[in-house]
Amino acid sequence: MDRKPIYLDYSATTPVDPRVAALMIPYLTEHFGNPASRSHPFGWEAEKAVENAREEVARLVGADPREIVWTSGATESNNLAIKGAAHFYAASKGKHIITIATEHKAVIDVVRELERQGFEATFLEPEPNGLVDLAKFKAAIRPDTVLASVMLVNNEIGVIQDIEAIGNICRENGVIFHVDAAQATGKVKIDLETLPVDLMSFSAHKTYGPKGVGALYVRRKPRIRIEAQMHGGGHERGMRSGTLATHQIVGMGEAFRIAREEMELENARIRKLRDRLLVGLQTIEETYVNGDLAHRVPHNLNISFNYVEGESLIMAVKDIAVSSGSACTSASLEPSYVLRALGRSDELAHSSIRFSLGRFTTEADVDYTIELMKSKIGKLRELSPLWEMFKDGIDISKVQWAAH
Amino acid sequence: MAYSDKVLDHYENPRNVGSLDKNDPHVGTGMVGAPACGDVMKLMIKVNDAGIIEDAKFKTYGCGSAIASSSLVTEWLKGKTVDEAYAIKNSAIAEELALPPVKIHCSVLAEDAIKAAVADIKAKQLAAKEAV
Numbered sequence: 001m002d003r004k005p006i007y008l009d010y011s012a013t014t015p016v017d018p019r020v021a022a023l024m025i026p027y028l029t030e031h032f033g034n035p036a037s038r039s040h041p042f043g044w045e046a047e048k049a050v051e052n053a054r055e056e057v058a059r060l061v062g063a064d065p066r067e068i069v070w071t072s073g074a075t076e077s078n079n080l081a082i083k084g085a086a087h088f089y090a091a092s093k094g095k096h097i098i099t100i101a102t103e104h105k106a107v108i109d110v111v112r113e114l115e116r117q118g119f120e121a122t123f124l125e126p127e128p129n130g131l132v133d134l135a136k137f138k139a140a141i142r143p144d145t146v147l148a149s150v151m152l153v154n155n156e157i158g159v160i161q162d163i164e165a166i167g168n169i170c171r172e173n174g175v176i177f178h179v180d181a182a183q184a185t186g187k188v189k190i191d192l193e194t195l196p197v198d199l200m201s202f203s204a205h206k207t208y209g210p211k212g213v214g215a216l217y218v219r220r221k222p223r224i225r226i227e228a229q230m231h232g233g234g235h236e237r238g239m240r241s242g243t244l245a246t247h248q249i250v251g252m253g254e255a256f257r258i259a260r261e262e263m264e265l266e267n268a269r270i271r272k273l274r275d276r277l278l279v280g281l282q283t284i285e286e287t288y289v290n291g292d293l294a295h296r297v298p299h300n301l302n303i304s305f306n307y308v309e310g311e312s313l314i315m316a317v318k319d320i321a322v323s324s325g326s327a328c329t330s331a332s333l334e335p336s337y338v339l340r341a342l343g344r345s346d347e348l349a350h351s352s353i354r355f356s357l358g359r360f361t362t363e364a365d366v367d368y369t370i371e372l373m374k375s376k377i378g379k380l381r382e383l384s385p386l387w388e389m390f391k392d393g394i395d396i397s398k399v400q401w402a403a404h
Numbered sequence: 405m406a407y408s409d410k411v412l413d414h415y416e417n418p419r420n421v422g423s424l425d426k427n428d429p430h431v432g433t434g435m436v437g438a439p440a441c442g443d444v445m446k447l448m449i450k451v452n453d454a455g456i457i458e459d460a461k462f463k464t465y466g467c468g469s470a471i472a473s474s475s476l477v478t479e480w481l482k483g484k485t486v487d488e489a490y491a492i493k494n495s496a497i498a499e500e501l502a503l504p505p506v507k508i509h510c511s512v513l514a515e516d517a518i519k520a521a522v523a524d525i526k527a528k529q530l531a532a533k534e535a536v
Contacts, residue, residue: 307465308465309442309443309465309466309467309470310442311442311466311467311468312415312466312467312468312470312471315407315415315467315468335442345439345440346439346440346441346442347439347440350439350442382421383418383421383463383464383465383471384463384464384465385435385444385445385446385463385464385465386439386444386465387465388423388446388463396439401437401438401439401440401444402436402437402438
């Protein structure tokens with residue numbers, strides 16, 4: 001390969017910001033102490049760095065630093081929050097959990113595991129625009145509902161849920177409310193001082209920090225209790241044992257500091273680029289945006305190109321790094337469960353592409369992408385019998401297909 | 405996923421893309437697969453009075469391996485009798501393209517497309533005979 005493809009997959013992961021990397025390195029070699037070592041300066045120095053980072057993470061989301069628990073990432077945070085709260089409160093509140101069908105697997109599979117342990121779960125279908133209907137959410141609450149988990153920003157379609165309204169419903173009904181905010185930091189304003197949220201999961205690597213570190217917000221007022229999932233030295237006030245990864249934590253703190261200071265400007269710039277991409281791609285016939293456009297982070301564009309198959313599309317656009325709505329590389333050949341939950345047809349779900357823009361995306365990248373998509377989709381449609389049928393005026397949904 | 409050079413070649417430069425006149429009594433059409441499954445293949449063959457396939461065209465909605473499988477069979481079909489065409493096995497297609505196990509279904513679909521096109525031309529020939 002002559003050169004690397006243009007990276008438009010910032011929702012999968014982001015590069016570590018060079019400022020973040022520079023700050024992390026000394027904590028690997030020079031300041032290598034264990035933050036739990038209380039008897040010498042190596043430990044004190046590491047502890048100070050960890051607490052400084054904790055403050056930065058707390059500041060970005062309007063929390064108290066004492067409400068931040070370090071984890072290995074958002075998956076662990078989700079596990080700790082959902083299992084931890086469900087187990088702690090099952091006896092007093094009940095064993096019913098509500099979540100959304102379009103949640104990340106790190107929430108859905110945790111809830112499925114709790115079902116195996118005897119909990120009951122409601123997987124609420126969102127509206128066709130990807131947003132949760134508040135009345136339907138309210139109706140799903142039962143007297144024995146212990147916990148609800150709703151993501152702030154969807155990883156595939158970028159829609160922003162009304163966490164405040166959902167949280168208020170939870171409060172009124174005594175339901176513990178967990179929010180997966182892995183895709184939200186640096187993209188939407190989060191103020192936990194006012195938001196009625198009890199537990200919130202964060203990831204560093206979606207916000208220009210390193211992989212392998214995350215955090216869980218655990219509300220102090222009113223205090224939310226969780227059962228530890230990792231036992232050992234009693235770190236993080238007993239909620240998550242294990243020696244803290246100082247360099248990773250320092251990286252997350254710096255990444256979140258940069259996000260707090262720069263997100264407003266950065267989001268305005270990225271929104272312009274995203275809108276430019278949208279306008280460019282909409283000149284292609286038969287394209288459909290997946291998910292609500294108004295309630296959406298500026299970084300995300302998820303779009304289906306009708307009559308073109310997803311995996312061949314990914315092959316055609318190998319000069320850009322994007323992600324496809326169909327998991328065709330696995331043996332299962334499954335279209336995206338998120339798009340299916342929105343009621344998208346299998347064909348449209350298969351032919352979707354998620355473009356996610358970020359800090360280092362340029363206008364030239366966007367223009368190149370538009371031209372590439374135009375030419376490649378034109379070529380694939382020339383090859384597509386479905387496109388030919390569409391052009392001949394045949395309604396493909398009315399054809400009897402032999403499923404195989 | 406790593407594709408073989410042959411798959412990439414057929415995908416980048418597909419052979420015999422297009423359609424033939426489906427109303428032509430010498431043209432047989434096979435359309436197999438389903439959009440919901442992510443693959444649809446349309447194969448058209450033109451058979452002369454001696455029973456030899458003179459031309460073959462395809463259009464495929466599907467992954468790179470599906471496109472390559474159908475492109476490859478259009479090359480193989482030309483010059484064959486319909487009975488020889490009917491005998492083409494998916495394993496030969498899979499072997500030629502070095503398809504990985506998860507893509508074997510693409511070669512199966514291509515075999516099905518050949519069989520459907522042959523069945524269509526035979527039905528047309530039978531109908532023509534009965535009309536005489």
